[in-house]
Amino acid sequence: MLESLYSNARLYDLMFPQPSGLGSRAQFYLDLAATTGGPVLELGCGTGSVLLPIAERGIACQGIDLSSDMLARARAKFEASGVTAGLHLGDMTDFDLDERFGLVFVASNSLTHLHAVGDIVNCFRAVRRHLTPGGRFAFDVFNPSVQVLAGADGLRREKQRFADPEHGEIRVDVEERYDAAAQVTRGIWYFSTEGEPDFVVSSVEVRSFFPQELALLLEAGGLRLVERFGDFERAPFTGETPTQVCICVAA
Numbered sequence: 001m002l003e004s005l006y007s008n009a010r011l012y013d014l015m016f017p018q019p020s021g022l023g024s025r026a027q028f029y030l031d032l033a034a035t036t037g038g039p040v041l042e043l044g045c046g047t048g049s050v051l052l053p054i055a056e057r058g059i060a061c062q063g064i065d066l067s068s069d070m071l072a073r074a075r076a077k078f079e080a081s082g083v084t085a086g087l088h089l090g091d092m093t094d095f096d097l098d099e100r101f102g103l104v105f106v107a108s109n110s111l112t113h114l115h116a117v118g119d120i121v122n123c124f125r126a127v128r129r130h131l132t133p134g135g136r137f138a139f140d141v142f143n144p145s146v147q148v149l150a151g152a153d154g155l156r157r158e159k160q161r162f163a164d165p166e167h168g169e170i171r172v173d174v175e176e177r178y179d180a181a182a183q184v185t186r187g188i189w190y191f192s193t194e195g196e197p198d199f200v201v202s203s204v205e206v207r208s209f210f211p212q213e214l215a216l217l218l219e220a221g222g223l224r225l226v227e228r229f230g231d232f233e234r235a236p237f238t239g240e241t242p243t244q245v246c247i248c249v250a251a
């Protein structure tokens, strides 16, 4: 049966392990949180890998995620670390926390799970309503590469392998097709062990945010793009950089 990748938070964390040290993504959002002074809200906080280090610095944090499994794992990590945060089951396209934040952010391509223009604009409007005066909205999404999109040809290929203490070595195969009308890459991810092929089969669908449309979508949501970097070390954004790391303010 096809399930969401995010119904398997344990597998997600094994597949995308924390880098040693903080890692450049978490460091970027931590620095931003420290500069704005908080409080901080992460949309699509998942298992908390970016939000937890911010809360551990004593900055008030809240997170919203659509997956109860991801949130349960995040709650366990916060509890183990002895820090508190408001972690809410909810949809980033429609939320009301009755609080304003110095920083709202969406890390690790979570925004690419919003596909319809209406959902994206609704998310940006909700963000705007939750910003303090002078507050920042930051996010990172991949920079769509036409070569990569053209390579999404529907063939099943090995993506990666990782070790799972419960199952042994896990092989992940991915089959992807790019839907150019929707700007969405629709993928099926197959998780297999030696003895149990395809023991989890997940759908993963990500929208491409092309650089020139991004500023317009933000504007439609009442936000203004003030800085765009090509990586988390703040390298200039170009057509070749893999990521769009964006910082916005209320328009």
Ligand SMILES: C[S@@+](CC[C@H](N)C(=O)[O-])C[C@H]1O[C@@H](n2cnc3c(N)ncnc32)[C@H](O)[C@@H]1O
Pocket (backbone or CB within 6 Å): 006, 043, 044, 045, 046, 047, 048, 049, 050, 064, 065, 066, 067, 070, 090, 091, 092, 093, 106, 107, 108, 109, 110, 113, 114
């Ligand atoms: C790629 S993971 C990133 C998790 C976390 N931000 C991190 O950096 O590890 C994407 C997360 O976005 C969440 N998500 C997807 N659509 C959402 C929505 N409409 N509202 C809230 N969360 C959503 C998923 O459940 C998942 O936990």
